[in-house]
Amino acid sequence: MADEPYDGIAVLQGDASGNLRWVVSVDASDGSLLVMLNLFRRDRYVSGTGFASGRSFGGTVLQSSRGHADGLPWHVLARTGASVTRAVATTDRGTEVELTLSPLIAEYGSRFAAAVMPEGECPCEVRVERDGVVLDAGPQHRWPCPPTVGW
Numbered sequence: 001m002a003d004e005p006y007d008g009i010a011v012l013q014g015d016a017s018g019n020l021r022w023v024v025s026v027d028a029s030d031g032s033l034l035v036m037l038n039l040f041r042r043d044r045y046v047s048g049t050g051f052a053s054g055r056s057f058g059g060t061v062l063q064s065s066r067g068h069a070d071g072l073p074w075h076v077l078a079r080t081g082a083s084v085t086r087a088v089a090t091t092d093r094g095t096e097v098e099l100t101l102s103p104l105i106a107e108y109g110s111r112f113a114a115a116v117m118p119e120g121e122c123p124c125e126v127r128v129e130r131d132g133v134v135l136d137a138g139p140q141h142r143w144p145c146p147p148t149v150g151w
Contacts, residue, residue, distance in 0.1 A: 008036060012102040013052075016073070016116035024077065024102070024112050028055055034060075037067065037077040037114050047072055053079060057109055062136045064126045074117040076127060079110050086129040087113040091121035099126075 002144035008027030020148050021040045026033060049067025057063075063082035068074045076089045076099060087099040099113035117123050127137030 014100045029091040062128045065121050076123045082092045083130045084128045089123040
């Protein structure tokens with residue numbers, strides 16, 4: 001998790017319960033693509049998570065990450081292929097949470113998605129769809145659910 005907010009170019013934002021606001025930003029200034037989700041309580045930065053990726057999407061339709069910090073709900077961040085029309089996270093309790101999906105960001109040939117999970121629920125899998133057809137789904141290989149201690 002980041003110790004301070006990352007300022008790249010904001011491509012998506014939203015609100016969650018508990019006076020939380022989130023912002024997805026991207027930066028490609030070093031040749032790779034850094035995708036970050038920053039959480040704010042009111043206007044104060046409280047947490048962030050993200051991942052680095054190649055500028056080219058490389059044939060996949062989903063790259064994702066999740067984050068968690070003490071006192072905050074789990075959150076999910078994803079980069080999707082341009083053809084994706086819906087992204088959904090499924091929690092350890094079976095709740096399906098639809099991620100907010102950006103429009104196509106042509107410069108990166110991608111869409112970006114994010115959501116904050118319901119309090120006390122852990123995201124275990126993410127799926128992406130195009131017009132109701134699942135394009136990619138499954139447990140994230142490094143996402144134990146429920147999470148192990150110290151995750």
